[in-house]
Amino acid sequence: MLHRPELHGTACAVSSTHWLASAAGMAMFDRGGNAFDAATAAALVIQVVEPHLNGPGGDVPIMVYDAATGSTQVVCGQGPMPRQATPEAFRRRGLAVIPGSGLLAATVPGAFGAWMRLLRDFGRLTVQDVLEPAIGYAEDGYPLLPKTAAMIEVMAPLFRDEWTESGRTYLHHGAAPAPGARMRNPALARTYRRILAEATAGGRTREAQADAAISAFYEGFVAEAVDRFMATEEPIDSTGRHNGGLLTGDDLAGWRVPVEATVALDYRGHSVHKAGPWSQGPVFLQQLALLEGFDINAMGFGSADHVHTVIESAKLAFADREAWYGDPEHADVPLAGLLDPVYAAARRTLIGSEASDVLRPGSPDGRKPWIPPVLDVSASSGDPDWLRQLADGIPTVLQRTAAKGDTCCVSATDRDGNMVVATPSGGWLKSSPVVPGLGFPLGTRGQMAWLDEGHNNSVAPGKRPRTTLSPTLALRDGAPYLAFGTPGGDQQDQWTLNFFVNHVDFGMSPQQAVEAATFHTDHVPSSFTPRRARPLAAVVEQDGFDPAVLTELRRRGHEVQTVAPMTLGKVCATGPDSHGGVLAAASPRGQQAYAVVR
Structure with missing residues (x-):
């Protein structure tokens, strides 16, 4: 006996890991959009309503079947390591592995650019169409998922004492919000609105507006905020020490999403x-x-x-x-x-x-074949709970469960035969501190690269770490x-x-x-x-x-x-x-x- 019905329709379909995202995707069809517009809107909503699993500072591979050309392609939203990222750069800090949280594991945030590239090359609607639902939930609020609330509760001491911008974003008067509470992220809403304003000013066509949105993120005010944060802050990370990062605004400006x-x-x-x-x-x-x-x-x-x-x-x-x-x-x-x-x-x-x-x-x-030796960098049982959480690079709260790893998923199909599916992740609230003024943290995908030189997945400047997505x-x-x-x-x-x-x-x-x-x-x-x-x-x-x-x-x-x-x-x-x-x-x-x- 099925828990859910077999769903069949005549025009369009959306499936995602959050009901609000699926609804937002379906709304794009009412505006004349296609599967690619629907997936983009759904994914942007997921950046708001599943902040414990992904965000604009994360990464995403997007698989595309374009019915008009019969082609199958990948929009690669996996950003590369910074230009300063070498094995020696980490070893100088006394590290044998790349930390699973903090700023040192940050790659160029690829998720936002990937969705704008999808919209530009394959969609029908405007940046405003696909961003409006996400802005609405960030401004007006959404019901907080129990898993998000659980993570915020565990991380609350860290957010209060160390990652204070994360505290301003996720805590209510210094306390973790309850499951189901109406959660808002006004800073993220302002970021989206500013991107939208610059996109609208960028031209009349969808392509021009998407390019302007990409420029605002990777060369404009978002990149500037990331560069300023990386140059001035040294937050505590999973090592238990305070470390700055390697990512710069130039890293963002020098990258564009490949297809x-x-x-x-x-x-x-x-x-x-x-x-x-x-x-x-x-x-x-x-x-x-x-x-x-x-x-x-x-x-x-x-x-x-x-x-x-x-x-x-x-x-x-x-x-x-x-x-x-x-x-x-x-x-x-x-x-x-x-x-x-x-x-x-x-x-x-x-x-x-x-x-x-x-x-x-x-x-x-x-x-x-060669596989580098796995080093034990587990946290001590005497460490505070938040530090034990940071020491494990997964985006969920550590529990006695076999299903630790998690992320998000969006899939959409339309009557023309277009299909798209993506697994957005990275830039989750446990990964690193929220960047002041932006409302979201950066990702930690760099943790998946080796410091052992000579391996295909060894860290190197401008190189993508192998992702699980x-x-x-x-x-x-x-x-x-x-x-x-x-x-x-x-x-x-x-x-x-x-x-x-x-x-x-x-x-x-x-x-x-x-x-x-x-x-x-x-x-x-x-x-x-x-x-x-x-x-x-x-x-x-x-x-x-x-x-x-x-x-x-x-x-x-x-x-x-x-x-x-x-x-x-x-x-x-x-x-x-x-x-x-x-x-x-x-x-x-x-x-x-x-x-x-x-």
Whole structure:
């Protein structure tokens, strides 16, 4: 029995991780907009209403299927490291790893520019159209999510005593607001309004106005505020010390959002598209390449063979991520070799009947893999709670749960066949202090780069750190089919893989595939500091699998951990349906994601 209905419409569909964002996206269709306008408006609202998970200072990959040209592209909103970011720059500060919070991990904020680039190149509406809903919620307020309230409560001592601009933004008279309280961010509203004023003054066309908005952010008053803050402030960070940052206004001024080709792989009649190896996206394709050699359907959903095979495939694909992925503009990533069917066939032979506890990257094109050693930078148990939170670079409050990583998702499809999906993240309220006058903090994606020189993901000036953000587009017979993604940090390309396999191999509808019990492994080191790993862990949703299956998985060597039902991921999906209309699906997990069709 489904928790949510199967949604089908005739004109347009939006699915996102917040109901207010989905509603804002749907409103763009009333103004004559398309899927790209809808996604932009929804994402800008999410920057306001999910500040614990993302913001204008964060990052986003946006996957685009443009029906007019039949092309599939990636708008890359992952900003690069600052020009001063070298391994030596961090070591001079006595650091062996890049901190998971504070200013040192800040990259060029790519999210805002990416959404303006999407609007300019693919949309129909104006900057005012897509910004108005976000401005409204920032000025007039929105109901505070319980998870946001929980994070603010934990961080309140830090906000009161150290990150005082964050305190002015998120605390009410020095105290954390209650869940459901009406939350406002007038400073962010002023930032948006000033950008809008400069955009409107920039010209009459959508393109000119979007360019003016980008200039206001990256060369104008936003960049100036960031530069001034970075040059004068040394806030406390996860090291327990006060550190300034490396980012400058010149870093922002020297960057513009690239639009790139996708990376694709065919799987059982579907062309699956991901971002390049500056993201973790190709691990989705590597898993599919491995699973292509198994009859997953014959195993039966939820069987020990099914779970074991998917988990062992994930271990191999993610091991390659650790060894080989990085910004291809700065590193020689053997992507063609990693996706070669011959390579996949050889790797497939490593999947045996027992669970593996060894990290086993492969040797594409005969190259020797290397993964830097993981250093223990965990906080002490005697540290204050806020410092323990900062020491773990994930955007959620640390709890005894397997679903730590989180972010946001937006997907939209229109009657013309346009599809777009994105996973905005970064610049969350736990990442670093709010920049005075702007109403938002900067991101900490730099924590995912290594200080060990010679690795493809080693830190370097102007280089993108490898991100976990990983939305997916799928085509079938050359036509648009599905646009989907999920929050979840490192687990994104496991939970969405389960969704896709559920649909393609087990024949579930998108909503059934979203709601089906899911699982993942924590085999590889996390991309977030302190990069913990549990090599044999198999995390499964309780009551979703037969006890006999869990017993069999344990017999095969998996360390099975059960978590509460409906707690792993929040998959959001849209696409055309088989009757000439549109469909949408949204996970009931977290009671937050929402899909709308018309």
